[in-house]
Amino acid sequence: MEKDQRKIENKNNQRSPIRASSERNSRVGRRRFLQSAGVVGAVALAGCADDDEDVVRLGATYIFSGFASLYGDEAERGFEMAEEEINENGGINGQELEIIQRDTEGDADSAIRQMNSLVEEDGVHGLFGLDSSGVAQAIAPQAEDIGMPYMVTHAATPFLTSPVGEHDNSVGNDYVFRNCNSLAQDMFGAARVAEELDADEWATIGPDYAFGYETWDYFRDFCEGLGVDAEFTEEQYPALETSDFSPYISAILGAEPDGVITPLWGADLTTFVSQADDAGWFDAIDYTLFSVGMGTDLPAGGPLPGGQHASTRYSPFTPETDENETFREAYYDEYDTLPTYNAEGAYRAVYMYKEAIESTGSTDADDLVDAFNGMEHSGPVGDYRLEERTNQAVVPAIWGVVSYDDGWESNVLDPVEVYEAGPEELESALEGSDLPTGV
Amino acid sequence: MTTVLETEELRKQFGELVAVDGVSLAIDDADITSIIGPNGAGKTTFYNLLTGVLKPTAGTVRLKGDDGLVDVTGAPPHEVAKAGLSRSYQITNIFEGLTVRENVRIARISRDGSRMDFLSRADSDPDMEADVGEILTLTGLTDIAETPCDQLSHGQKRTVEIALALAIDPNVFLMDEPTAGMNPTETTEIVSLIRELNEEIDATFVVTEHDMDVVRDISDRIVVLADGAVLADGTPTEVLNDERVTEAYLGSEGQ
Amino acid sequence: MNFTTLVPLIGIGDIVVGLSLGSRLFLIAVGLSLIFGVLGVLNFAHGALYMLGAYFALAVTTSVVDNFWLAVVIGALAVGVVGALIEVATIRPLYERAEGELDQLIVTFGFVLIIHELVRFIWGSQPYSMDTPALFDFSVTVGASTFSAYRILVIGLAALVMLSLWLFITRTYFGSLVRGTSSDREMASMLGVDVPRLYTGVFFLGSVLAGLGGALSAPLQSTSPALGDQVIIDAFIIVVIGGLGSMTGAFVGAMIIGLLQSIGPQFIAAGHIAIPFLAMVLVLLFRPEGLFGGIGE
């Protein structure tokens, strides 16, 4: 009864939701209050924000309401930590850093209004954030329009960093950057994993929107490009916020694939895993690859079953550098849980701005864009550069096996495999496909 | 005399209950016909059948059109109204939130067919305003024309009810207890208004009424309904001296 | 879509899934329907109350007492209290208003936002999963399909709730008060019924049912602040299909939607959002009063 053991493990993992979060929130609440008091003061000084040369301002735009608000909450931990660290260590070029957060509501209209407000009313020097690929694609031309750098830390569609004209859906331009790996890089890794597994027939179950479809498209094309001996049998796309995945689960089980790749995320992933487990999924299907499973769901209470494959855009243990370890420890001290990739992405975006501003000595938008273009940077995720053609970070795909770590009281990836996913690797693997690499 | 409204074997059944039981009536042009009967005799149901609010179980309703009588059985209320049948309600049913003038104007707009005119101003047509003014004068509502109807007294509302019925210039007026709840002065006014309209524009009225004085006063003809059927039909003198009618009204008191 | 592999799949498993989904939907829809039938209030916050039920149950098991059954009961009752407070404080003043229905709708919509944010503030946005109660933590395999025994329990409990509610409404004196007041509020009041208190009681009962649905869902589905968002729309559809105010309608409607959602996607991959709404449009056009009549039917 291996399954039951896993259940018990998960049960042990689960910390009291009440205690954990009230601790966190009382702290955050206090700080937010101080912050707001500061801003009330700033506003009272008749909008002199733009003239205030002693402050570097960045706008953080994530989803803070609705069903995807967990992403915003994770990112907030990351950028608040970076903000605190930087200000404690003398700020940026001696200037204080101020991060203003706004809710995109996961909706393009609101995201654009918030972006405009941040740039024009708060005089931010740079922007970062964006969880939803759809919103990111709508924002990209706007960022170019107002000439403000936008560091995307989460939205994963390759079309965001595929220069306009490359493909019908491409929206990449000089002002939009991405510091985390894209769906294409992640699926390249997935295909590499599939290559090594003893699985011939593959299926997918993904959310019913572009992200779900693109995941499957890239996975198949990479498998074909890499010469993986795979057949693609069944695909299911339940709507977001589905309360019962069982019908989709039975459809997949009915096709009897050897492996399944799933980009389900958030509350949907939690629901899916518990229902799949009940339906005997993990006995019937040899390999399940969770493509964003180690994102927000990495922390202790997460649902991922041990022994399955999962990817992450950042692993707290890989690479084993001082930088990563420092970040991991600091984060764990602060929030009592391992950092997720969304937190790390937001954290690193702030440091990228710091480095760009310090290297150019300027907060001018065009200078920052120049600094970012082709920038070489190092952070918890490791050393990487932003590819000049696409503004996409050349970061590896990280895949591993979910296992529970008693020391951290959390799921981790162990063993973990890192697949270099630069332009050359992806281009050769995508030969013959009409999908852009976005790298 | 020509017939302007005719029913033939009109019948309405609600489940087991037969509310109107084979009523055949022919209403003559320019007559004032009163329909009386005890509560529950089927007067209101009969009205609802005439005006298309209810569909009859059997029988037909015909209304005078350009070429003789037109079958309007089962037609929706607005078509019956357009065919020339106008009604006033027993329980006041007017456009409460609007002024008296707006109420009358709407009826006039409906008659006019300018309902689909959505760019000119509602009050910009001088002919229409003149007509509206005339109706207000005729019904004595000119002084309160700009008052919202929900601020009117009961008697004034009843008068607006009649003004609305009048404004669509019908062939036949159906009036369901036009004097209900009015004081004697108001009642006298309404009665003389009905008589005036009858004489001046040869309007045909079908009236239900509890007030026997009013009935005696204005009717050319009286029809008595009891248990959904016609119990008596004739001139006021004939009907009011009919023993069966006395009985129907007095119930056990007759014994 | 490969039909040949799918057709044999519709077996007991799909029906069990459909019914268990329907059972959870029934618990939220019947409360919604009851409140609408008696009070005439379309409670937008009903989905949020359902979500609260799951959180309360989770909170009880993790920080008060680790007993599933107690958690479900306490969770449901606590949601009932929240519902009753909402009714007394903000909905009661609106009954006499001319355009009251819309005002009530907006007020309850306001509570959707407030409850969301409070839950996010207290428990955060991350999804929680709850363990299946030990007694039912095993899988049942029938033919080709495997499902959790807990689903059978949920179906049984929903059927039990339906039966008790039906007996309560049609057979008891309090039930006759509810039916009488729903058909003629003023007459009931003139006979001595304290209508505001009865309304609060009904709102409490409806909220308890929503909370119960949420609490029972917790082991089947992840619990996050958005838990109620989709469910409330499904509940609207169910209530329309079944007939506003009808308990039987809520039951039948919930099972129809549950089964549609369970079996439908296997045939029409693209239709999962559209199908329920299409069903709703058809019912509204051809039988606007719904498949069943009012309270107690």
Added chain:
Amino acid sequence: MSVLTVEDIQTYYGNSHVLHGVSLEIEAGEVVTLLGRNGAGKTTTMRSIVGATPPRSGSITYAGEEITDLTPDEINARGLSLVPEDRRVFPTLSVQENLVLAHNLARDPRPVEEMYELFPALDPLRSNNGRNLSGGEQQMVAVARALVQRPDVLLMDEPTEGLAPVIVDDLREIVRTVVDEDVTVLLTEQNVDFAFDLAERGYIIDTGEIVFDGTVEEIQERDDLLETYLSVGGVDA
């Protein structure tokens, strides 16, 4: 000493002013009738007393207590029961349920079974739903529903409306029985003979004002009153 006093009440429906200062005084054990034509304000007066349409000004006192601003259920709890004009039997409740509901809400009710003795016609209809009853049967339920509460004051709004003559006779007897038990009755009627048979005193209301009050004999003698306000006279009187 009057048990129920209505003093100068002004009542509105929305913006429509219906009662223009109505005053009534009813003594314990009295049967008083309120007469007037359709729309004169009889029903509104009744509704004002039981709290369904509270007056905007004026006062209503019952047994020395001001009840003007109480809710209908609070007024009912003080022993006033209304038989409304339109009967308002609960359509989805059976006859038995209608009676039991009223019974259980009263402090000192009569046994429900007594009602079936009083209205034998209802006995075989116990389990029939309100909406399946005829008008006369509904009227019986409405009266029984008020009587079962053993009210101190029974308000009846046109109880004979739509009733067959035989049933009207029965009803008259029933009301007489009730009156013998010291119940105070306020009765409105269009069927003035029914009212005159039962009542000792009467008020005549017209367009929301009391235009006459006196004993039944006084009213009966005044042909002018009957003619003007009650559409009684000539043929149908």
Added chain:
Amino acid sequence: MSGDEDGTRTGLAAFGSAAVTDGWTRERISLLVAIGLVAMAFAPSFQVYLFTEFLIIALFALGFNLLYGYTGLLSFGHGLFFAGGSYGVAIVLRDLGPVIADVVGSGIAPVVTFALAMVIAVMIVVVVAIPVGWLSVRLEEIYFALITLAFGMLGFSFILQNPGGITNGTDGILVLLGSVEIGGMDVRLGDRQLYYFLTLGIVASATYTIWRIVNSPFGAVCKAIRESPDRAAALGIDVTHHRWMTFILSALFVGIAGALMAGLASVASPYHAHWTNSATAVVATVIGGATFFAGPIVGAFIYLYVRWGISRFPALEAHWELFFGALLIAVVLYFKIGAVGGLLLLRERLFGAETSTDGGGETE
């Protein structure tokens, strides 16, 4: 706003002098409003954006209220027509842009394309509204609200399904307005000020048209139906047909708002059809007061500016749903007839002016 000067100049001069000499006349107030609206274009750039968005939401709510406040039908699916407008514009720009450029030459192509896109978008909306309205107006009250909700969500799922690749699924369609060369100057159609004036012109004309409609014979009949449908029928008015026509008109104006939104936000998003977007019009109208002509405008202003005000304060922004929800409840509980009603009551208190609950703004 500008153009055909001569005739209007004398008219304007007369108007202006009347405005200045006669105290608080209607002319004077109109003049102030007009000056304010033009001056708005020179406000800080973001305020121009926000105000443009406000104008669009105001038109959305006004169009919705034609059906709700004036005819008594509460639609919970007007997002469908908003989306119809935004997708109409987006699809025409995407698929017909190049074709039009070929025909009229690239110089003025963006202007022609956008104008044509607006017209086609509104036509699409009307074509959708005809059958949807025909089916919906058969029902009343809550049932009408629910069937429109269902149609809206059917539209939403239709857009998500991306039939024939025309709606681009969940991502929506980007809208790029392009720029025109005028006298060697590159004028971007999407330029804040330019787009503000464009929106102002269209919204002002549409508002005036709606105002004319509610005061027309057609509008009088609408109000009659709102007050008493069966009485209206007894006067010979085909209530169902009239409601249908109002539904189509209402959808048309909402479609214009949607089309303008696509240009402003540069995207046609599936969420435009979602019921939460339909609720925006409902909420704005209720906040402002449905019985007043200006109610939806005031409501839209409050709706958008409160949300913006909240976003200016990080502590509030972090929990904006909480404050917004509380505000909604407070407005409904304490302003029985909406903010406009509240303002009029205030005016009554302060100046003793007479106020009626209905039509205060619509007939003056």
